[in-house]
Amino acid sequence: MKIAVCVKRVPDMDVRFRIGADNISVDQGGLKFDINDFDAWAVEAALQLKDKNAGSEVTVISLGPDVVQETIRKALSMGADRGIQIKADKVPFDGLAIAKALSAELKTGGYDLILFGKMSPDSSNGVVGPMAAELLGLPCVTAISSLEIANGKGTAKRELEGAQEIVEFPLPAVLTVDEGLNAARLPSLKGIMAAKKKPLQIKPALLAEPQITVRKLELPAERKAGRIVGEGAAAVPELVRLLQTEAKVL
């Protein structure tokens, strides 16, 4: 099987973000970056398929400036075979521009399976995978939480509100990966050393003029401090009164 996984470099979400001087981007000072979790699960899914199907090859693709090579190497250190950087000065906000640049590369690869993360937490659009599928004219299943491939056909599960959906699809196909599909392996120390020797191609991005641009970025309003109305059972009547009259939720 030939499998492609598209991965994005994203900031560690556990930190406090600051808005940059331009008011349209996040201040990158002091941020730590790593592979998007959803993309790491996509890499893991590809590696599990590779483990089951001898002779498979996993290609990792990332669009962005040279720093994304580190993200690609992370996937290589987990066990992917080769990497491609689609070189661009920055990652556009416009998902369609990204999808076009990626699909230009993806269509030349003859892949049986193309995996994306369901979304990336930094831009939260969740559109790149399905848009790339559309541009490639391939079937697309989004937000999968299980995956089975046999005899040129795939079966995947999707978690819905209060239900599960089992879908079947032919190959080649584009899938986007949700949480719960697997737990991504840690790169072993030998894997980290081996990654340096794996092929990493660099190709220029064919980026269309973005149609969507960010105009302004704002932090959410500070939450007002809570109030303690009393303690124990004695406080209940006052609490109920405030919930009715002030908060108006009862």
Next chain:
Amino acid sequence: MTDFYNLDSVLSEEERAVRDTIRAFVDEKVLPIIGDCYIEGRFPKELVPEMAKLGMFGANLPEEYGCAGLNNVAYGLIMHELERGDSGVRSFASVQGALVMYPVYAFGSEEQKRHYLPKMASGEIIGCFGLTEPDYGSNPSGMITRAREQKDGSWVINGAKMWITNGSTAQVAIIWAKTGDDKSDKSIRGFIVPTDAPGFTAKDQKGKLSLRASDTSELVLQDVKVPATALLPKTGGIKSPLMCLTQARYGIAWGAMGAAQACYEEALAYAGNRVMFGKPIGGFQLQQQRLAEMLTELVKGELLCLHLGRLKDAGTFTPQQVSLAKRNNVSAATDIAREARRLLGANGILAEYSSMRHMANLESVYTYEGTHDIHTLILGQAVTGLSAFE
């Protein structure tokens, strides 16, 4: 994680990647169980296969022997992260890598290296290092364990070793013994002794109040017979085990800062959350001073490790430089752990928090691999040219 001096910026991508793998392993696998292991007084053996799979054992030894072939800074970062989990877990990896695999690598025959190193890297064979004896701790040159060569070239070993990390877990023990009739330390040689050999017994040392999540055992060797191939051929004199200790002490200097970091982070978080007299205790000058002192010693110790690592990678570091780092960093870490424990108030005495566990663990680290005092004397000798030992 605090990186006040942006040390990440002077680490290579590969060094950061190694650190991140071990950091994630410790967060996911060690921290959730270590408090209970400590209370139960058991080494979490179940972690060994995964540690091996990730390549932690002998990670700075060459790839041709099944090891990861990392540089020494990356190796140090592994020790730092492991000890951020627990000194006992780091001790396990130190012993396996620096005190068992290293002597096989440095003093072993090619056959010994090919046979043992890949199996030790994969965790199939666990080792321990038997140098200390009941009556010879700081002065291992005085050891009385003796190996006598037989007519057929085999050896018979008699003696007792004490405080041996991994002693009851190991399949092989690197045993240091005097050979022949020579009572001087020049006759000391190392042997790879299978722990199931007749006459070899290991007994868990009970009653420890420190390093409880580690196996510490007493070894007795009574007429233990080993073939000629058990001898590590290139060992000769007390210098050989001391070379191993230099490797392990290097890792300990890093590891101690890992334990210190765990304590600092815990204290910092607690100071921000715990409200007393109407505000977080981190807002009081006394606690800020505590945190500032802890942070300062942490940064200094880490910078020391990093430079020492670069010297080791350049092949120019000296055992005395390692002594300085072990001495300073372990001592600083014990202080940081104690201050963190105090900042936590009553919660600080619980196993649910890590500071007191680290504080107690670090007392072992302060004593083993050359006590703080012994490293003082090593430095004293290095600068004055006068030995205080004789």
